[in-house]
Structure formats: structure tokens, C-alpha cells
Amino acid sequence: MATAGKNLSAYDKNTIPNAKNFRFGIVVSEWNDDITENLFQGAFDVFIENGVLKENIVRWNVPGSFELIYGCKKMQESFEMLDAIIAVGNVIQGETKHFDFVCEGVTQGIKDLNIKSDIPVIFCVLTDNEKQQSIDRSGGKHGNKGAEAAVAAIKMAQLRKDAKFYKQ
Numbered sequence: 001m002a003t004a005g006k007n008l009s010a011y012d013k014n015t016i017p018n019a020k021n022f023r024f025g026i027v028v029s030e031w032n033d034d035i036t037e038n039l040f041q042g043a044f045d046v047f048i049e050n051g052v053l054k055e056n057i058v059r060w061n062v063p064g065s066f067e068l069i070y071g072c073k074k075m076q077e078s079f080e081m082l083d084a085i086i087a088v089g090n091v092i093q094g095e096t097k098h099f100d101f102v103c104e105g106v107t108q109g110i111k112d113l114n115i116k117s118d119i120p121v122i123f124c125v126l127t128d129n130e131k132q133q134s135i136d137r138s139g140g141k142h143g144n145k146g147a148e149a150a151v152a153a154i155k156m157a158q159l160r161k162d163a164k165f166y167k168q
């Protein structure tokens with residue numbers, strides 16, 4: 001189902017573990033900050049709704065989505081107690097192929113971070129053909145991708161915790 005068929009902000013609280021003991025990082029791209037700020041707020045609000053303490057949410061900013069890779073890597077290295085990180089960005093097609101390279105680079109880079117580190121990085125990067133699509137997915141008619149990312153972060157933090165338990 002495409003995004004157009006669902007509300008990105010909708011989730012069943014009964015399927016979400018209580019997150020009061022989890023600690024999260026959010027790395028936010030400053031490109032298209034009118035969009036990325038809404039994505040950040042969507043994620044932040046879902047964390048608070050599910051019991052995360054404000055002092056357990058760390059935010060860093062980076063210039064653009066391509067820098068999310070390095071920013072998330074350094075956050076993994078700097079805060080080993082984090083349970084998950086969300087990478088927040090918004091890439092919008094321009095006149096050239098730069099869009100393709102930024103999107104592919106960020107996608108592969110964040111994938112690599114998930115392989116190399118024990119702290120999961122959630123992909124909250126909108127890769128849109130036009131601005132209206134970004135507006136629609138950052139608190140508009142299709143909900144907020146940031147909310148969806150926070151739900152994923154909580155679920156992955158719980159999976160990571162369960163995996164450590166079974167490894168004992």
C-alpha cells in the first residue's frame with residue numbers, strides 16, 4: 001500500500017511497548033527545515049505520548065540529508081546508551097540528477113550504519129518529486145512520517161532489548 005492509502009501518524013498504542021526507559025537520538029537535516037522541523041515534532045510527540053522522558057531525547061542538526069550519515073555515525077559513537085536513532089531529512093527533486101545521488105547515498109549510508117553498529121538508525125527521509133508531497137507527509141493529509149519513524153524506533157529498541165536478553 002502506498003502512503004496515499006494510509007495515515008502515517010496512525011498507530012495502535014496497544015502494539016507499542018512502554019518506552020519510559022528508552023533513550024533516543026534524532027539527527028535532523030537543516031535542508032528544507034520547514035519540513036524537517038515538522039518531521040522532528042511528529043517523532044518527538046510520539047515519543048512523549050509513549051512515556052519517553054524529554055531528557056532522554058538527544059537532538060543534533062546537520063546541514064543536509066547527505067550529512068545524516070556522518071551525524072548518525074558520530075551519535076552512535078558518542079552515546080552508546082542510546083536505544084535507537086532517527087535520521088530526519090527531506091530531499092526534493094530539482095533540475096538535475098543530484099536528487100538521485102543524495103537519495104541513494106543516504107539510503108545506502110544509513111543501511112550501512114544499521115549493519116555496522118548495534119544502535120538501529122530509523123530512515124525518516126522524505127524523497128519527494130515536489131514540495132507538496134513533502135507537506136502532505138510531514139503533518140499534512142497523509143500524516144507525519146516522523147510519527148511513523150518514532151513508532152519504528154520504539155519497536156526496534158524493544159527488539160534490541162529482547163535480543164540482548166535471549167543472548168545471555
Ligand SMILES: Nc1c(NC[C@H](O)[C@H](O)[C@H](O)CO)[nH]c(=O)[nH]c1=O
Nearest residue numbers: 029031063064065066089090091092
Ligand atoms: N537538495 C537537497 C539537499 N542537498 C544537499 C546535500 O544533502 C548535502 O548537504 C550537500 O550535497 C553537501 O554535502 N539536501 C537535502 O537534505 N534536501 C535536498 O533537497
Ligand SMILES: CC(=O)[C@@H](O)COP(=O)(O)O
Nearest residue numbers: 092093094095096098099
Ligand atoms: C536534491 C538536490 O540536491 C536538489 O534539490 C538540488 O537541486 P538541483 O538538482 O536543481 O541542483
